[in-house]
Amino acid sequence: MKIAVFVKQVPDTNEVRINQETGTLIRDGVPSIINPDDKNALEAALRLKETCGGTVTVISMGPPQAAGALKEALAMGAEEAYLVSDRAFGGSDTWATATILAAAAEKTGPYDVIMCGRQAIDGDTAQVGPEIAEFLDIPQVTYVKEIRPAEDGFEVIRYTETGDYSFNVAPPVLFTAVKELNNPRYPGVKDILRCFDGEEVIRILTLQDLPVDITQIGIKGSPTNVYRSFVPVKEKKTQMLAGTDVKATAAQLADRLHEQKLL
Amino acid sequence: MARAKVNQNKNLETYRDIWIIVEQREGKIHPVTTELIGEGRRLADLSGKKLYAVAAGYGIEEELEKLLRYEIDQILYIRHPLLETFSTDGYVKAIAGLIEKLKPEIVLSGATSIGRDITPRIAARVGTGLTADCTKLDIDETDGKLLMTRPAFGGNLMATIVCPNNRPQMSTVRPGVMERARVREHAYGKLVEVNPDLCADDIRVRFRETIRREKKAVNLTEAKVIVSGGRGVKGEEGFRLIRSLADALRGEVGASRAAVEAGFIDSGHQVGQTGTTVRPELYVACGISGAIQHLAGMEESKCIVAINKDPNAPIFKACDYGIVGDLNEVIPALIEEIKSREADGV
Numbered sequence: 001m002k003i004a005v006f007v008k009q010v011p012d013t014n015e016v017r018i019n020q021e022t023g024t025l026i027r028d029g030v031p032s033i034i035n036p037d038d039k040n041a042l043e044a045a046l047r048l049k050e051t052c053g054g055t056v057t058v059i060s061m062g063p064p065q066a067a068g069a070l071k072e073a074l075a076m077g078a079e080e081a082y083l084v085s086d087r088a089f090g091g092s093d094t095w096a097t098a099t100i101l102a103a104a105a106e107k108t109g110p111y112d113v114i115m116c117g118r119q120a121i122d123g124d125t126a127q128v129g130p131e132i133a134e135f136l137d138i139p140q141v142t143y144v145k146e147i148r149p150a151e152d153g154f155e156v157i158r159y160t161e162t163g164d165y166s167f168n169v170a171p172p173v174l175f176t177a178v179k180e181l182n183n184p185r186y187p188g189v190k191d192i193l194r195c196f197d198g199e200e201v202i203r204i205l206t207l208q209d210l211p212v213d214i215t216q217i218g219i220k221g222s223p224t225n226v227y228r229s230f231v232p233v234k235e236k237k238t239q240m241l242a243g244t245d246v247k248a249t250a251a252q253l254a255d256r257l258h259e260q261k262l263l
Numbered sequence: 264m265a266r267a268k269v270n271q272n273k274n275l276e277t278y279r280d281i282w283i284i285v286e287q288r289e290g291k292i293h294p295v296t297t298e299l300i301g302e303g304r305r306l307a308d309l310s311g312k313k314l315y316a317v318a319a320g321y322g323i324e325e326e327l328e329k330l331l332r333y334e335i336d337q338i339l340y341i342r343h344p345l346l347e348t349f350s351t352d353g354y355v356k357a358i359a360g361l362i363e364k365l366k367p368e369i370v371l372s373g374a375t376s377i378g379r380d381i382t383p384r385i386a387a388r389v390g391t392g393l394t395a396d397c398t399k400l401d402i403d404e405t406d407g408k409l410l411m412t413r414p415a416f417g418g419n420l421m422a423t424i425v426c427p428n429n430r431p432q433m434s435t436v437r438p439g440v441m442e443r444a445r446v447r448e449h450a451y452g453k454l455v456e457v458n459p460d461l462c463a464d465d466i467r468v469r470f471r472e473t474i475r476r477e478k479k480a481v482n483l484t485e486a487k488v489i490v491s492g493g494r495g496v497k498g499e500e501g502f503r504l505i506r507s508l509a510d511a512l513r514g515e516v517g518a519s520r521a522a523v524e525a526g527f528i529d530s531g532h533q534v535g536q537t538g539t540t541v542r543p544e545l546y547v548a549c550g551i552s553g554a555i556q557h558l559a560g561m562e563e564s565k566c567i568v569a570i571n572k573d574p575n576a577p578i579f580k581a582c583d584y585g586i587v588g589d590l591n592e593v594i595p596a597l598i599e600e601i602k603s604r605e606a607d608g609v
Binding site for chain 1 (some may be wrong): 285288291293321324349353355381383396399410416417418420421422424425426427428435468470473520521523530536555556559567568582583586587601
């Protein structure tokens with residue numbers, strides 16, 4: 001079974017802070033990580049490979065430093081890695097991104113299974129997976145929390161807010177993973193050293209390597225664009241409570257909540 | 264299948280009307296639908312357009328007729344036995360086909376786990392852009408285009424997105440944010456049935472069953488009181504303390520993403536940009552530093568209380584009442600205070 005996993009390198013939004021004076025994001029020193037849902041997607045791919053046999057290819061679009069995410073994926077157990085990187089890809093919205101990634105899958109595939117994370121924590125759109133599936137004309141199951149190999153494909157369970165759905169699907173298929181799907185493994189020290197010492201090769205795919213229509217990618221090919229962006233204003237008058245001891249502090253809070261009919 | 268393209272200089276003027284996609288699960292209308300109608304009506308009135316509700320399904324006539332009490336000009340019911348159970352393939356083909364035929368200018372659907380499954384594929388099929396999980400929509404006064412505002416970067420930034428050269432302009436709308444539609448005394452519009460071009464081979468993913476949750480689902484959106492724990496709670500054991508306070512306040516237990524990722528508690532409890540957006544009467548944040556991605560999901564709460572050891576934690580800039588202290592001391596004291604007041608009948 002040939003499996004592809006799309007991963008994105010993202011800033012850890014738990015660590016992003018705002019400069020209160022300038023109202024801008026402080027990104028310096030914010031660690032880059034593999035997008036959490038993508039790690040679940042990768043883990044699921046590795047487990048499928050371990051049960052059914054096959055290979056796992058990881059593909060990431062981004063600037064050259066996104067190679068770090070691919071090295072981590074190789075250390076976790078993927079066989080090969082592609083970095084999709086070109087200035088022409090910059091500013092792509094989800095349509096253009098999915099166009100490029102679908103082309104990367106066509107170029108390096110075909111694949112029986114494509115795994116993506118449900119959504120990335122920087123953009124939170126959850127759109128690129130379904131759009132890739134549409135462009136490749138393959139079925140999709142999103143929000144997947146369980147995958148079992150079955151006689152003619154897979155039995156999968158997908159999350160919904162009102163009760164989960166189970167489905168049967170045959171390859172080729174694209175899944176998007178939620179974190180309930182599994183607990184991603186930690187790579188071993190030896191594997192980390194092997195992958196980060198440059199023994200493993202990251203292959204680069206640029207514009208000229210991919211079968212893409214230039215009018216459908218990058219900032220010009222993107223149907224949506226940012227009209228304006230702003231930092232949300234948050235103003236609260238905080239009252240700090242401190243009594244002579246914990247009991248007195250708790251009583252102060254209880255008084256305030258009582259005044260507001262919250263107790 | 265020929266892949267759709269964008270920026271093909273379509274004649275934008277031929278696109279008119281506002282559509283909202285009715286979300287139904289096993290024949291029951293999902294509450295986000297009336298929020299979409301409320302917002303769709305507002306936009307329709309602002310721009311002088313008609314509002315259509317589009318539903319795909321089978322045997323849901325009676326449920327749909329109930330929607331006629333809201334201010335919808337027309338309900339388009341795409342009716343087919345193959346649409347009785349959910350499938351991405353069936354719903355996408357049915358709805359995208361109707362979009363191509365009738366050319367709406369704006370299409371809104373719910374940013375639920377189902378809406379976020381089908382809507383990107385519909386947009387990709389008809390060749391237009393899509394803006395995810397919007398919390399505010401407006402019409403540009405100068406040229407009438409749809410302004411779609413959404414949080415990004417875990418809520419650190421708000422971005423207003425436009426789709427200037429392609430139609431329809433499409434957006435998924437975050438549940439629980441828009442105001443629900445008003446009910447009218449008399450039915451307003453009418454229900455029109457549409458037959459889609461669908462066959463069994465179109466549906467490549469076979470629906471088996473709905474799995475009911477055995478555990479009582481955490482209902483954060485409806486909770487009046489939420490007590491949430493973060494990284495500072497330290498573990499599953501610590502969450503028992505959070506639960507005790509929630510019980511004393513007759514509320515639900517919430518959690519930050521950090522607590523969920525650390526495995527302290529199930530992700531169904533997660534509040535924030537990547538979890539559930541909540542707006543209870545009272546929100547008590549315990550051991551939560553206040554990453555913006557968390558604040559984005561709870562800042563609309565009526566009263567916010569923060570308990571944290573670190574006096575410099577950003578949560579203290581976002582709360583009404585702050586207590587600097589060890590939650591393992593503050594929470595038991597607070598529980599005792601609440602219980603003794605209840606015993607005194609205060």
